[in-house]
Amino acid sequence: MKLWKLMMAGVVALGLASAVVTAGPSTVTAQASDNITIDGKFSDWDNANLTTGNNEATFAMESNGKYVDVYVNMKYGQVPGYGDYIFTINNKTYHVWSGNIPSTVAKGDIKPITFSGGTYNTGDQYGTVAKGYITNDGTHSIAEFRVDLSMFGLTSSDNGEKVSMTNPNVGGTATTTVDDLSNKDVSADVTATSGVINGKAESSSKDTTTTDNNANNDNDNLNIKIDGKYEDWKNVTLTEGYGGYTAMVSDGDKVYVFAKMKYGQVPKVGYKFEFNGKQIWAWATDIPDTIVKNGEATEVNFYAGNTEQDYNANADYGKVGVGYVSSDSEGHSIIEFEIDTGKLKLSSMTGQTITMNNASIGNEKVTVAGGSTGPYVIAGIGVLIAGFGYWRLRKSGKLKRRQDQMSGK
Incomplete structure (x- = not known):
């Protein structure tokens, strides 16, 4: 009986995990108004x-x-x-x-x-x-x-x-x-x-799981690929600074960063990351001095260290990522890059809060949570408990006897 209860507890835990994953937001209904018609008559x-x-x-x-x-x-x-x-x-x-x-x-x-x-x-x-x-x-x-x-x-x-x-x-x-x-x-x-x-738009191009106005992204990297093409950032909210705009997402193994300048070229240095308070600086000194022509992209290498001034390839962490520099049709300089957090000698990314800013773009920080496993850990425990209970019941022969009782044998 104890083993049967144990297995049932695992099933319940698994069910609770599913509820956590699939629960949706509540809905508030308001009355629509139709007093205005957009028809060129005012x-x-x-x-x-x-x-x-x-x-x-x-x-x-x-x-x-x-x-x-x-x-x-x-x-x-x-x-x-x-x-x-x-x-x-x-x-x-x-x-x-x-x-x-x-x-x-x-x-x-x-x-x-x-x-x-x-x-x-x-x-x-x-x-x-x-x-x-x-x-x-x-x-x-x-x-x-x-x-x-x-x-x-x-x-x-x-x-x-x-x-x-x-x-x-x-x-x-x-x-x-x-x-x-x-x-x-x-x-x-x-x-x-x-x-x-037709004023009816198609379904939204903005992912509903993206950031709030402070660009605090969830764990999903929203299918970002660092390849010099920037269309995959359209679903990520940008944070505005006095010099430009930044965004960051993470998949738990890497952080992905986007920056767009209002004026001038994207900065080569000064990308300050904080991992639960630990500061790590990143830079790419091979970023061109002039804005890259729209439609072209220049690959650059990112290095990282514990201090802001040590901008060399032999710094504390060496090469930690790559990126691409380009510009949009209006001549604004753009960069996207990734940082491999596995090269930063961090004990674990699970539960880490990651922030990034660059003073040349603005003081505002973008934030993500790295490697959160939440409901999936709960689900894993439920499967483990249920599986262990099933194995013990089968080995003891009690499972067959209980099945026979239920079938009337």
């Missing part, structure tokens, strides 16, 4: 709660299912595109911008516009996140557009969260709440008499 904004910004510009924002609708009316100048519409939801920041707003629109004309979304100004990690229209009433440049919140990786668990939006070229802040991210009604389409733009 009269439905007449009763909206308008916010007055700089130079007497007015704007508003309304929830509409999984979307938020935005209205901008400029007293002077054109509706901004590159002005960076900054959305904040649940303490996370998303940047929305347009590269196809015309420099001028004739009176009465209605032009379709699209917006990209990213983790920084002009970033496009989230792809096309909004569509709408711009016009001119003879005095003012006016636009309306619909932002698909699901493109940011938001889910129904974010329903009810506050949404704030600002634009430095408009001024002020408009606010609303996440309405109902499960709403995919036909009424959410973006339409106009001059054509049809």
Whole structure:
């Protein structure tokens, strides 16, 4: 009987582990609104709660299912595109911008516009996140557009969260709440008499397990490959510093780092890692002095040591990783590299908290947890207990007798 209970305890432990792994977030449901239609006709904004910004510009924002609708009316100048519409939801920041707003629109004309979304100004990690229209009433440049919140990786668990939006070229802040991210009604389409733009986006390009606004990544490296191609970083949130942006993920054996500069070349030295408080510095002195041409990539070697100044290949840990330096289409210098933590003489990566920053990029740190095995350890113990109990019962002959009793023999 004791052995049978032991085996059952193992099965229960295994079941509890499965529950830990598969449990999902709770869902809050909110009522969707359909008062606004993005159709190039702006009269439905007449009763909206308008916010007055700089130079007497007015704007508003309304929830509409999984979307938020935005209205901008400029007293002077054109509706901004590159002005960076900054959305904040649940303490996370998303940047929305347009590269196809015309420099001028004739009176009465209605032009379709699209917006990209990213983790920084002009970033496009989230792809096309909004569509709408711009016009001119003879005095003012006016636009309306619909932002698909699901493109940011938001889910129904974010329903009810506050949404704030600002634009430095408009001024002020408009606010609303996440309405109902499960709403995919036909009424959410973006339409106009001059054509049809489907406002329904495809599934989000942003992985739902990525970081918060401090870029604290989970253990999954999100299929990052260090090869000089940077598309695989699009699902990882970047942390902004005064000189650029950084991100880091880990698979328990290596840490993977991405950096993009606002100005100038990525730094050769000064990459400071902390492993549960232990400081290790990394560098790649073969990083070119000038920005690498877009579409090309230069391989570099990373070395590491216990002090910041000892930048040589014979330092404490020698060569610990490789990386690639390139640039994007706008000329920003980019680097991605990996550090093999097995070469850093650490006792174990399990449970380690890893941070990294480079003072030339910013003081902000990115953080990951290295090698956490959590529920899988529990599951392993459950299998071991169950297996041991089964072996003892079978060896003693009690298992066969219990099976015979259950079958009525």
